[in-house]
Amino acid sequence: MEPSLIIPFHKADVGEDEVEAVSAVVRSGWLTMGPKTIQFEEEFAGYIGTRHAIAISSCTAGLHLALEAIGIKKGDEVIVPTTTFTATAEVVVYLGAVPVLADIDPVTLNIDPADIERRITPRTRAIIPVHYGGQPCDMDEIHELAKRYDLHVVEDAAHALPASYRGVRIGKFSPLTVFSFYATKTLTTGEGGMITTDDDAYAARVRLMRLHGIGRDAWKRYTKEGSWYYEVTEAGYKYNMTDVQSSMGLVQLHKLERMSETRRRIALRYNQEFAAIEQLDVPVEKKDRSSAWHLYPLRLRSESVSTNRDQLIRAMKEKGIGSSVHFIPLHLHPYYQERFGYRRGDFPFAEAEYGRCLSLPIFPVMRSEEIEYVIDTVRNHVNLASRSRVAF
Numbered sequence: 059m060e061p062s063l064i065i066p067f068h069k070a071d072v073g074e075d076e077v078e079a080v081s082a083v084v085r086s087g088w089l090t091m092g093p094k095t096i097q098f099e100e101e102f103a104g105y106i107g108t109r110h111a112i113a114i115s116s117c118t119a120g121l122h123l124a125l126e127a128i129g130i131k132k133g134d135e136v137i138v139p140t141t142t143f144t145a146t147a148e149v150v151v152y153l154g155a156v157p158v159l160a161d162i163d164p165v166t167l168n169i170d171p172a173d174i175e176r177r178i179t180p181r182t183r184a185i186i187p188v189h190y191g192g193q194p195c196d197m198d199e200i201h202e203l204a205k206r207y208d209l210h211v212v213e214d215a216a217h218a219l220p221a222s223y224r225g226v227r228i229g230k231f232s233p234l235t236v237f238s239f240y241a242t243k244t245l246t247t248g249e250g251g252m253i254t255t256d257d258d259a260y261a262a263r264v265r266l267m268r269l270h271g272i273g274r275d276a277w278k279r280y281t282k283e284g285s286w287y288y289e290v291t292e293a294g295y296k297y298n299m300t301d302v303q304s305s306m307g308l309v310q311l312h313k314l315e316r317m318s319e320t321r322r323r324i325a326l327r328y329n330q331e332f333a334a335i336e337q338l339d340v341p342v343e344k345k346d347r348s349s350a351w352h353l354y355p356l357r358l359r360s361e362s363v364s365t366n367r368d369q370l371i372r373a374m375k376e377k378g379i380g381s382s383v384h385f386i387p388l389h390l391h392p393y394y395q396e397r398f399g400y401r402r403g404d405f406p407f408a409e410a411e412y413g414r415c416l417s418l419p420i421f422p423v424m425r426s427e428e429i430e431y432v433i434d435t436v437r438n439h440v441n442l443a444s445r446s447r448v449a450f
C-alpha cells in the first residue's frame with residue numbers, strides 16, 4: 059500500500075478529445091447555444107429513444123422548467139423523497155408550491171410508493187421520483203398511483219444515465235425526465251442538463267421558457283438565417299446550454315456506454331469483496347432494472363459493528379481516499395424544518411440509512427490498484443474496529 063496514494067471521491071473521465079472539441083468551438087467563434095447544441099440534443103434523443111431532448115443549463119433548471127410545463131402553481135403540493143439533493147425540492151418552492159417529503163425503501167434508498175400514497179392530499183399535483191445512485195425507482199407502482207390520483211410524474215434522473223427499468227431506458231418512461239451533466243455525474247459538461255420527452259407540447263413549452271419566452275429558434279437571431287425581429291410571449295428564463303458545453307457533451311455521449319460498463323465493473327468488484335464482510339451491507343441491484351452506478355453506497359450494519367460511519371470516513375481520509383454521504387435527508391436541514399415544520403423522527407427509514415451509509419469512489423478512470431486499495435482500506439478498518447470491540 060502506498061500512503062501517498064490519493065484517490066478523490068470523484069474524477070471526471072475527460073481528456074484530450076474533450077479539450078479538442080471545446081477548442082474547436084472556441085475557435086469557431088460561436089460560443090453560446092447553436093449548431094453543437096442542436097446536434098447534442100438530436101443525438102441524445104436518439105440515444106434515449108425519445109422524440110425530443112432539450113438541453114438546459116442544469117438539472118435544477120430543467121426540473122423547474124418541467125414543473126412549469128405541467129402547470130405547478132402556488133399552493134400545489136409535489137411529493138419528493140427526503141433522501142435527495144435539495145435541488146429536487148427547491149424547484150417546487152420556485153413555483154410557490156409545497157414540497158411534500160416521503161420516506162424511502164431501506165433496501166434501494168429510493169422513494170417508497172406506499173409512503174407516497176400516504177402523503178397524497180387533494181392539493182397533490184405531481185411526484186418527483188429520484189433514481190438514487192442510478193437505480194430506477196419502482197416506476198410501475200409510481201405510475202399506477204399517478205393514474206389513480208391523477209398526478210404528473212417528473213423524473214429526477216440526475217443519477218440515472220444510462221439506466222433502465224423493465225427493459226425501458228430511463229428518460230423514456232415518464233412524460234418528462236431531467237438529467238444532470240454536473241461535474242460529478244455520469245456524463246459531464248461541467249454544468250448542464252437535458253430534458254427528454256415524447257410530448258410535442260411539453261417540448262415546445264420548455265424550449266420557449268428556457269430562452270426568455272422568445273418564440274421559436276430565438277438563438278438563431280444572430281445567425282445568417284435569423285432575423286433581428288422577435289416576439290416575447292412569456293416571462294421566460296435564461297436556462298439554455300452553450301455550444302462549448304454541448305461539444306464536450308457529444309464526446310462524453312460517444313463514450314457513455316464504455317464509461318458505464320467500467321462503473322458496473324467497479325461496483326461488482328466492490329460487491330464481491332464487501333458482501334463477504336459480515337459488518338457491511340452492499341448495494342442491491344434489483345433484477346428487473348439496471349443501475350447507472352453513479353454512486354456506490356456502502357452501509358455499515360449498525361447492530362454488528364463497533365465502528366461507525368464517521369470513523370470509517372475519517373480512516374479513509376487518513377489513507378488518502380475521498381468518500382461522501384448521500385444524502386443528508388432534506389427534513390434534517392434547517393430550511394425544510396423552519397419553513398415546512400419537518401422534524402427529526404419524521405422519516406425513520408431515511409434517518410436510519412443516512413446514519414450508516416457512505417459513498418465510495420466509483421468513476422471510470424479509477425485504476426485497478428486504486429480499487430483494490432479502497433477495498434483493503436475498508437476491510438482493514440472494519441476488522442480493526444471489530445477486534446478492538448472484542449478486546450474491550
Ligand SMILES: *Cc1c(COP(=O)(O)O)cnc(C)c1O
Nearest residue numbers: 116117118143145216238239240
Ligand atoms: C446533482 C443533482 C441534481 C442537480 O443537478 P444540477 O445539474 O447540478 O442542477 C438534482 N438532483 C439530484 C438527485 C442530484 O444528485
